[in-house]
Amino acid sequence: MTSAPLDCLIVGGGPAGLMAAIYLARFRRSVCVVDAGASRAALIPRSHNVPGFVHGLSGSELIARMSAQLDELAVTRVDAEVTALQRHAHGFEASWNGRAHQAGTVVLACGIVDTHPPFVEWRAAVADGLLRYCPVCDAFEAAGRRTGVVGPLHRAAGKALFLRGYSRDVTLLATGPNDGKAATSELCEAGVKFVFAPDLHLRRRDNGVEAAFADGRTAQFDIVYPAMGAEVRSQLAMVLGAEHTAEGYLKVDDHQRTSIDGLYGIGDIVIDLHQISVAFGHAAIAACTIHNSLPRLLA
Structure with missing residues (x-):
């Protein structure tokens, strides 16, 4: 130069x-x-x-x-x-x-x-379309699929509500304290499921993503959107x-x-x-x- x-x-x-x-x-x-x-x-x-x-x-x-x-x-x-x-x-x-x-x-x-969720294989999951960061970009392709949204309530609520316009099966996995009664009320009214999951870990399972909770429970999703x-x-x-x-x-x-x-x-x-x-x-x-x-x- x-x-x-x-x-x-x-x-x-x-x-x-x-x-x-x-x-x-x-x-x-x-x-x-x-x-x-x-x-x-x-x-x-x-x-x-x-x-x-x-x-x-x-x-x-x-x-x-x-x-x-x-x-x-x-x-x-x-x-x-x-x-x-x-x-x-x-x-x-x-x-x-x-x-x-x-x-x-x-x-x-x-x-x-981006702040990534606790997911060891996050990069490969992004490449395969299992982990997605922008619903504005690709929620259209996620229509009708089991969708998880991971993050603190104040960040994840809006994204979950947006995705509810594309799928009936949307779950918000809150990694922070439940500090927003108005937000949780709006989520419930919209039919978004809400799970308090501070010690959540994600991993690949079959053709989707499995959320593993601290108490041993698991939940299956086709797609997960971080909001962290x-x-x-x-x-x-x-x-x-x-x-x-x-x-x-x-x-x-x-x-x-x-x-x-x-x-x-x-x-x-x-x-x-x-x-x-x-x-x-x-x-x-x-x-x-x-x-x-x-x-x-x-x-």
């Missing part, structure tokens, strides 16, 4: 980061994508919410297709973790692989890391003093600008509606804003 300052550094190589890079490269801006290889989208076995793919496509295939576009545009991509980000005379200085790199603007597309929260990977921005929510989501304006001049947030790092289409929209808005903020290019 050239030693000259980049127009834009993009941190994160999921759908949001790659889309921003495609836009900026086509604007003829110098851009580099640095990716730590932990894209949440890469775990998606098949998404049916991406327009134009009638039978859906996997997250890994989507990333591969977008990466091929970046190859055609000769965009630099680095497999590394950005370990530090600070202000600099040219905008920002970021560090990875033991070296410092300068950029006029930075887009954070680092996403989130996530870590928002916004630390680079928070160190700079960027405004954020209590959960760590970055606060941005309608152009995806954070409270730090020149620093942008897109995708899951700014909103808990974790959708590829939302990531694409954020990326397009941020890239256009960045292009217009930089010195004009003349052919």
Whole structure:
């Protein structure tokens, strides 16, 4: 990579980061994508919410297709973790692989890391569609199936109620204290079964998932949805003093600008509606804003 300052550094190589890079490269801006290889989208076995793919496509295939576009545009991509980000005379200085790199603007597309349930085989279960994290994405395919929702009541109740619109057999497995009488009442009215299960463990059984309780009881499900929260990977921005929510989501304006001049947030790092289409929209808005903020290019 050239030693000259980049127009834009993009941190994160999921759908949001790659889309921003495609836009900026086509604007003829110098851009580099640095990716730590932990894209949440890469775990998606098949998404049916991406327009134009009638039978859906996997997250890994989507990333591969977008990466091929970046190859055609000769965009630099680095497999590394950005370990530090600070202000600099040219905008920002970021560090990875033991070296410092300068950029006029930075887009954070680092996403989130889901908190997984107590399930040793969780990764294989995700790949096989037994463990699912996004009912907005795939509840349609889960219609009519025995569905479990695992997590603290305040996180899991809304997801269980949403899934009740697709299946008559929905059980909320509450891993925290029963601290919401209104929520449990609403669950009962909607026909969602409720089990207090603080010492729950999940394991594969036949073609589904078995929930094992501390008292020896078990329950069988076709699909389980965790609702246990996530870590928002916004630390680079928070160190700079960027405004954020209590959960760590970055606060941005309608152009995806954070409270730090020149620093942008897109995708899951700014909103808990974790959708590829939302990531694409954020990326397009941020890239256009960045292009217009930089010195004009003349052919």
